[in-house]
Amino acid sequence: MNAVVEYTSVRELRGPLAVVDRVEGVGWDEFVRFTPESGGERHGLVLEVDRGTAVVQVLEDTAGLDPARLRAAFTGTPLRVPVGPGWLGRICNGRGEPLDGGPPVFGTTTSAVSGDPVNPVRREPPAEPVLTGISAIDALTTVVRGQKLPVFSAAGLPHLELAAQIAAQSTAGGQPFCVVFAAMGVTHADAAFVRDALEERSASGELVLLLNTADDPVIERVLTPRIALTVAERLAFFEGRHVLVVMADMTSYAEALREVSAARGEIPARRAYPGYLYSDLASLYERCGRVRGLPGSVTVLPVLTMPAGDITHPVPDLTGYITEGQVVLSRTLHARGVYPPVDALSSLSRMMRKGAGPGRTREDHLDVAAQLLAALARARQVRELADLVGQSALTATDRAYLDFDDAFGRELVDQRRDEARTLEETLERAWRVLLTLPRGQLSMLPARFLDARLPQDGR
Incomplete structure (x- = not known):
């Protein structure tokens, strides 16, 4: 066990720092205990040691301390909890x-x-x-x-x-x-x-x-x-x-x-x-x-x-x-x-x-996530276009992407601050949001997933 060495050579207190002179065998990050003459105890960690001078950061700050009446005990070990x-x-x-x-x-x-x-x-x-x-x-x-x-x-x-x-x-x-x-x-x-x-x-x-x-x-x-x-x-x-x-x-x-x-x-x-x-x-x-x-x-x-x-x-x-x-x-x-x-x-x-994916979350998770992000990126582009030319000038597919964007925020992202959704519920919500788009726009989803959700001759 390392011996505790105590010094009374505190030269200066500067904000949260204490400068101690004439120290020996002190290492970086060493734990220090400060004892004021008035009693009590404060703690610090060595930030720097150079030619016998140690700079110590005091965890409880240095307010109310007098360097001339302060003892610093170097424990020889880092701070441990x-x-x-x-x-x-x-x-x-x-x-x-x-x-x-x-x-x-x-x-x-x-x-x-x-x-x-x-x-x-x-x-x-x-x-x-x-x-x-x-x-x-x-x-x-x-x-x-x-x-x-x-x-x-x-x-x-x-x-x-x-x-x-x-x-x-x-x-x-x-x-x-x-x-x-x-x-x-x-x-x-x-x-x-x-x-x-x-x-x-x-x-x-x-x-x-x-x-x-x-x-x-x-x-x-x-x-x-x-x-x-x-x-x-x-x-x-x-x-x-x-x-x-x-x-x-x-x-x-x-x-x-x-x-x-x-x-x-x-x-x-x-x-x-x-x-x-x-x-x-x-x-x-x-x-x-x-x-x-x-x-x-x-x-x-x-x-x-x-x-x-x-x-x-x-x-x-x-x-x-x-x-x-x-x-x-x-x-x-x-x-x-x-x-x-x-x-x-x-x-x-x-x-x-x-x-995520098979064996970890759900087999369709990664494909659903990729399709959501791709559709969301397209929806953002359509919304910018609608701001320029108006929604009346958009195609039916473009308007479907605007509906998707609204459903994405309302049905999937938005939830109560005390609501814990299971992954199953989250992915089912994601499917409901995706199915606001025509099947032909869901090109990133494997056909077997779409067949289970939509008829083959679906939109």
């Missing part, structure tokens, strides 16, 4: 401290919050679906166990409501399943909403909820997703559960990272974010997956808001490079009263073919 099934059903803050009135979370062992690297050759490709109960996602952008699939949103859109609904009703086909929900930088009203929305899943012992509110220390926000993923990895790979990790909002996380970088005096990159934003986001997103020889899986669903709806903003831009697709929310659909306002043509799940 207890892990195991004791987290299930618990509600904690971003540092893992209870908010539900219960005792501290205990575990059979502890794990470093930075995670353990996985040998790439031991990774199994994502397979089998995670069914969310959301038709627009299950039918067209199926989430696959072990995948990382972000939700791209913008201010004013119901991304938090969608994230909470997915967390409340997702399943893994009857196999052991749980959700780890990490909320970052949310308001107290949003935190209360998430607690209420996930109350049933929490009571059933299938939820870990970490709540970091906007008035919590900014450093805590950097730590919250790492604790969530550390807890999830244990539940998945040692307890045999399929775990869905929902992280909202990753833009708040990136802004916290930018604030810490500015306090360190680092040279900024795009839009003042640190130059290592890509690798930092990857260190979170890449902790999903399946590992050969170990049970369970970790599926990551990051939710992020695009400032001014700009998909080229660094956070969504870099997230898109790392992840395997995206679910994009649309202001246009939201204005039309459609919930969830998922823009199907902008959304994509690159792993969908690994988790």
Whole structure:
């Protein structure tokens, strides 16, 4: 066991950072305990060590501390948290401290919050679906166990409501399943909403909820997703559960990272974010997956808001490079009263073919999804044409595509905020929407599927 070395040489406190001089044997990411003369304790992580000087980020901020009367104890190990099934059903803050009135979370062992690297050759490709109960996602952008699939949103859109609904009703086909929900930088009203929305899943012992509110220390926000993923990895790979990790909002996380970088005096990159934003986001997103020889899986669903709806903003831009697709929310659909306002043509799940189709969901699933997207693209073109020349100038087939577009939003995408649809119901709705088109327009569907739904001499 590493010995704890205590120093009284805190030279400077700068925002959330403490600078400690004359240190020896201190390593990057080492856990530190600060003890003020007035009592109590604060905690930190080593960000940088250079020629006997350590820069430490203080998790509870440095307000009210006097560097001359502060002791820093370096533990010699990274920050570790207890892990195991004791987290299930618990509600904690971003540092893992209870908010539900219960005792501290205990575990059979502890794990470093930075995670353990996985040998790439031991990774199994994502397979089998995670069914969310959301038709627009299950039918067209199926989430696959072990995948990382972000939700791209913008201010004013119901991304938090969608994230909470997915967390409340997702399943893994009857196999052991749980959700780890990490909320970052949310308001107290949003935190209360998430607690209420996930109350049933929490009571059933299938939820870990970490709540970091906007008035919590900014450093805590950097730590919250790492604790969530550390807890999830244990539940998945040692307890045999399929775990869905929902992280909202990753833009708040990136802004916290930018604030810490500015306090360190680092040279900024795009839009003042640190130059290592890509690798930092990857260190979170890449902790999903399946590992050969170990049970369970970790599926990551990051939710992020695009400032001014700009998909080229660094956070969504870099997230898109790392992840395997995206679910994009649309202001246009939201204005039309459609919930969830998922823009199907902008959304994509690159792993969908690994988790849907014969033996996984339903034999006709992939063909139905392909036909839906092709018809939707044609319907959008027809609608633009109708805006130019008027509907009276359209052909009967073109008008059928307009009917299809209306039915797609009304019958398939739109659903109640507490409605969990089975995959069977979702695909049957998809068929009803497709059959608003003449049979001759359904060229992407095999004849055997059409014959079962329409007479051979159908439209």
